[in-house]
Amino acid sequence: MQAKSFFTDVLHISDMELVQALLNVTEYRHLNKGEMLIREGERQREFVFLVKGILRGFFLDVNSYDITDCLAFRCGTPAMSPDSNNAPSQISIEALSDCDLLCMAEDVVEKLMKEYPQLIGIYNAMLRDALKQHWEVKNMVCQHSAMERYLWFCKAYPGLIGQVRNKYIASFLGMTPVTLSRLRRTLREQEQIAEGYTS
Numbered sequence: 001m002q003a004k005s006f007f008t009d010v011l012h013i014s015d016m017e018l019v020q021a022l023l024n025v026t027e028y029r030h031l032n033k034g035e036m037l038i039r040e041g042e043r044q045r046e047f048v049f050l051v052k053g054i055l056r057g058f059f060l061d062v063n064s065y066d067i068t069d070c071l072a073f074r075c076g077t078p079a080m081s082p083d084s085n086n087a088p089s090q091i092s093i094e095a096l097s098d099c100d101l102l103c104m105a106e107d108v109v110e111k112l113m114k115e116y117p118q119l120i121g122i123y124n125a126m127l128r129d130a131l132k133q134h135w136e137v138k139n140m141v142c143q144h145s146a147m148e149r150y151l152w153f154c155k156a157y158p159g160l161i162g163q164v165r166n167k168y169i170a171s172f173l174g175m176t177p178v179t180l181s182r183l184r185r186t187l188r189e190q191e192q193i194a195e196g197y198t199s
Contacts, residue, residue: 001051001075003028003102010076011122018116025112027103031095037079040092046103048079053099054160055079056168057091068171070137071096073160078126096164141174149173150183 003026007013013022031037031053038044040059050072057070069091072079079101081089113119140152153173154161160169170180 037093051100054096
């Protein structure tokens with residue numbers, strides 16, 4: 001996808017002067033599978049958007065276990081640390097597949113926000129969406145059964161089963177890989193039984 005199409009079709013920017021201003025400061029970046037976009041403790045001074053691929057945000061818990069905090073796969077998803085004011089990032093972000101990204105220096109975008117009100121509206125909408133997704137995941141993990149969590153994941157993150165390692169999905173859903181494997185086996189068995197009744 002061309003950067004111009006990204007701004008007009010994905011971010012829905014209608015002001016072509018703003019689109020051109022963003023094109024002037026946008027850098028294309030490619031990450032190979034396994035590469036890191038940012039490591040915990042580093043300062044991220046860019047606005048980064050996923051164009052293609054799968055990214056994982058993760059941190060280490062008190063026992064140094066790897067905890068998957070978020071998964072990004074939709075075009076237009078911001079790929080940034082939640083920290084602001086140049087604070088050290090509390091998460092790491094890695095590519096789970098080859099990824100294409102669009103990157104803009106944070107200070108330049110902040111200047112453009114003062115000049116173009118539409119950009120502030122887009123930024124605020126992204127913050128609202130991120131907060132909504134955060135609470136949806138928190139609610140699902142804390143208030144639903146393991147099976148409900150897995151079925152929700154299949155619907156909310158279509159196509160990631162088989163592309164993302166089971167241990168990452170299990171961690172994201174607050175369960176062990178063994179539990180996730182058991183759930184998947186149960187569903188397969190139920191599907192086989194259902195197919196037997198209909199054949």
